[in-house]
Each structure stands twice: as structure tokens, then as C-alpha cells.
Amino acid sequence: MRWCPGSVLHLLRTVRFQLCCRRGKNRLPLWIREIWAYVRLLVQSLYFSSLTDSDVVFDSIFEPVFVTVDYVTRWFGMVFVCLVVILTSSIVVIAYLVLLPLVLNTYSPAWIAWHICYGHWNLVMIAFHYYKAAKTSPGYPPTERNNRPFVSVCKKCIMPKPARTHHCGICNRCILKMDHHCPWLNNCVGHFNHRYFFSFCLFMTLGCVYCSISGRNLFLDAYNAIETKYQTSAPPYTFKDKMFHKTIIYMWVLTSTVGVALGALTMWHAVLISRGETSIEKHINSKERQRITKCGKVYKNPFNYGRLNNWKVFFGVEKRSHWVTRVLLPSGHAPHGDGLTWDIFPVKKHLIPV
Structure with a gap:
């Protein structure tokens, strides 16, 4: 077989082009190839x-x-945490520097005692539960089996998963009784810190509502004063008056907005706790309920112990005094169970009637 010069030249060009293409692909950055x-x-x-x-x-x-x-x-986890601390601290500073002197000079002794006691109790509850929710580990399944029961295998961790355990893509590991990942805590909400998260939301909502209601008249006076300044030829305000009015407006707008938004979130979680569900289980149970209904059956949540018992288990209430010492006062007690095994349907021997 005879090769003509044109064919050989064409073949060489083709081989050279392929080699150049391969060399060009290899020169691509590793992250692009990945x-x-x-x-x-x-x-x-x-x-x-x-x-x-x-x-x-x-x-x-x-x-x-x-x-x-x-x-x-x-x-951005730490950024959100710093934002919560800064905004909350700003409200506390305004309360001490602006509102407290006004309360001491204008209110009766009974109202002064009420505001000081309630305000400080609410502040302590907010600070305690936020710190515990952010710093407490949500709970992780053990890396070894230890003959513990599991319901599935995590497709990302390739490890056995106990009941109510789900994988968090942000933490990149499985979480016991995972509810969700909260960026404002820079932490997952799971079995061991779920109570702290809900209590923080509850007391923060109560604090915002308290500031919003208590400062409503002050907000209206400050707003009308600013409107009067710009619309009439009233004498100019001093710098102290301007700062007073602006801080009052800032406090009322911030606490009212947060109170509405966080209040809705708190009510949603309260409904889930009453049903014995987490945020993730709400979606899972909804799909399962639809599937069971098509078969002509009734779906029952196996972790629903009854509305009151669900709250007792959630707060760790075992006797009447715990409603005060464990719910209305700061408490670092451990939750019910270890998060690895769960009682299916109500087991009264574990729930002390109160």
C-alpha cells in the first residue's frame, strides 16, 4: 500500500490536534475538572x-x-450569631440608658417593680437559652454499631441511622432527632438542644412583645415629634432629643418586627411539639399519611404520646414543680431518652402524671 505525501501530512496533523486537545484538558484547573x-x-x-x-x-x-x-x-454562621448578639445588646442598652430613667421618674413603685423584675427575668431566660442552644451539641449517632437498633443507612455518611435521625448537609453529619439547621445559632437543632431553641424563641418573642407594647406610646410621641419638626417651624431639637426619639423608634420597629416574625415561628414549632413531630417529620408524615389514606387506612404518628404528654416529654417535666424549675427558670437538665431509641406510642410508665 502506498502512502501519498498529502495523506501522511493529514494524519500527522490529526494526531497532533488530538494530543493538543488532551494536553489542553489536562491543563484545566482541578476544580473545573471536579x-x-x-x-x-x-x-x-x-x-x-x-x-x-x-x-x-x-x-x-x-x-x-x-x-x-x-x-x-x-x-455565614458566625455572622448571623454576631448579628443576634449585636441587635439584642442594642435593645438592652436602650432599655437601660433611655427607658429605665424614664420609668424611675414617671411610674409608680408597683409598676417600677413589675418592669424591673419581668424585664430582668425575660433577659436572663433569653441569654441562657440562646447560649445553651448555640453551644449544646444536638446529638450524633455513634460511629460504631454497639448492637443498637437502626432503621436505615445514611446514603452520605454510609453509617447506620437510628429512628428520627437525619443528615445535615451544612454540618455534614447525621443529627439525632434533627429538626433543622438554624443559621442564627450556627448549630443544628436536634435532640439535646431542641428545648433550648424553642425556649429561646418563646422568651425572645415575649420580650419583643413586652417592649413593643410598653413602648407604643413612647414610639407615637417620638414619631409625632419628628413629624412636627419637619412639617412646622417648631424650634429645633437638641442632639439629645434627636437621639432619644430615634432610639425609641428604632427599638419599637425592631422589637415589633422580630416579635411578629419570631412569634409565627414559635407558634409553628408549638404545633409541631403538640403533635410529637419535628419540622422534617412534618413533611415525612404528610407523605406517609397520603400513602396510607390511599390504602383505606388511618396513619398514626408512632412518636405522638398525646398533646400534654408530648409537652411533658419535650420539657422533661416529671413532677408538678418542674413546670417552674425546668420551664419558667433556667435549667440545664438533659432531655428524655438518649435520642437513639424511642418508645413507640404512649408508654405510661415513662410519663409521670402531673
Whole structure:
């Protein structure tokens, strides 16, 4: 077989082009090649097996978005915590420097005692429960089995998962009785700090409502004073008067806004606690309830012990005095159970009637 010079030259050019392409691919940064390989894996997973459904397709397509959100939330965790501390501290400073002198000069002794006692009790409860919710570990399943029962295997940790345990993409590990990951705590809300989280939300809401109601008349006076200054030829205010009016308006707007938003969240979690559910279990139980209903049966949440008993288990109330010492006062007692095993349906021997 004879080779013409043109064919040989063409072959050499083709080989050189392929080598250049391969060399160019190898010169790509490692993170680009990793992303490209990950995208190819996601596309291949869409037709991996006959079990693929709309949920699998949705999770696969939006997995890069979820990973990005988890990364940003993890990175901004301390920023959110600092924001909570700064905003709360600003309200406390205003209360001590602006409101307290006004209360001492204008209110009766009975109202002065009420405001001082309630305000300091509310502040202590907020600070205690926020610190405990942020610093207390939510609880993690053991890395070894130890002959403990488990209901599934985590597809990301490749480790056995006890009942009510779910994987947190932000913490990158499984959480016992996981409710959600709270960026304002920079921590997951799980079995061991769920009570602290809810108590913080409850007392923060009560504190915001207290400030909003108590400062309503002051807010109206400050707002009308500023409006009068700009719309009429009234004498100018001093710097102290301006700061007083602006701090009152800032405090009332902030506490009212947070009170409404956080109050709605607190009510939502109160409903879930009454049902013996977490935020994640709410969605799981809804789907399971629909599936069971199609079969002509009634779905029952196995972790629902009854409305009152659910609150007793949640707060760790074992006798009447615990409603005061463990609910209305700061308490660091451990929750009911270890978070690894759970009683299925009401077990009265573990619930002391109060």
C-alpha cells in the first residue's frame, strides 16, 4: 500500500490536534475538572435505574444549588450569631440608658417593680437559652454499631441511622432527632438542644412583645415629634432629643418586627411539639399519611404520646414543680431518652402524671 505525501501530512496533523486537545484538558484547573465530573455523574444518575422518579430528578438537578446554599450558610454562621448578639445588646442598652430613667421618674413603685423584675427575668431566660442552644451539641449517632437498633443507612455518611435521625448537609453529619439547621445559632437543632431553641424563641418573642407594647406610646410621641419638626417651624431639637426619639423608634420597629416574625415561628414549632413531630417529620408524615389514606387506612404518628404528654416529654417535666424549675427558670437538665431509641406510642410508665 502506498502512502501519498498529502495523506501522511493529514494524519500527522490529526494526531497532533488530538494530543493538543488532551494536553489542553489536562491543563484545566482541578476544580473545573471536579465540577465537570460531578455534573456528568448527576446526569448519569437520572437514568441509573427504574426507581428514578420526579423527586430523584429534582434532587439531582438542584444538588449544586443545595451544596452552594449549605456552603454559604456554613460560612455565614458566625455572622448571623454576631448579628443576634449585636441587635439584642442594642435593645438592652436602650432599655437601660433611655427607658429605665424614664420609668424611675414617671411610674409608680408597683409598676417600677413589675418592669424591673419581668424585664430582668425575660433577659436572663433569653441569654441562657440562646447560649445553651448555640453551644449544646444536638446529638450524633455513634460511629460504631454497639448492637443498637437502626432503621436505615445514611446514603452520605454510609453509617447506620437510628429512628428520627437525619443528615445535615451544612454540618455534614447525621443529627439525632434533627429538626433543622438554624443559621442564627450556627448549630443544628436536634435532640439535646431542641428545648433550648424553642425556649429561646418563646422568651425572645415575649420580650419583643413586652417592649413593643410598653413602648407604643413612647414610639407615637417620638414619631409625632419628628413629624412636627419637619412639617412646622417648631424650634429645633437638641442632639439629645434627636437621639432619644430615634432610639425609641428604632427599638419599637425592631422589637415589633422580630416579635411578629419570631412569634409565627414559635407558634409553628408549638404545633409541631403538640403533635410529637419535628419540622422534617412534618413533611415525612404528610407523605406517609397520603400513602396510607390511599390504602383505606388511618396513619398514626408512632412518636405522638398525646398533646400534654408530648409537652411533658419535650420539657422533661416529671413532677408538678418542674413546670417552674425546668420551664419558667433556667435549667440545664438533659432531655428524655438518649435520642437513639424511642418508645413507640404512649408508654405510661415513662410519663409521670402531673
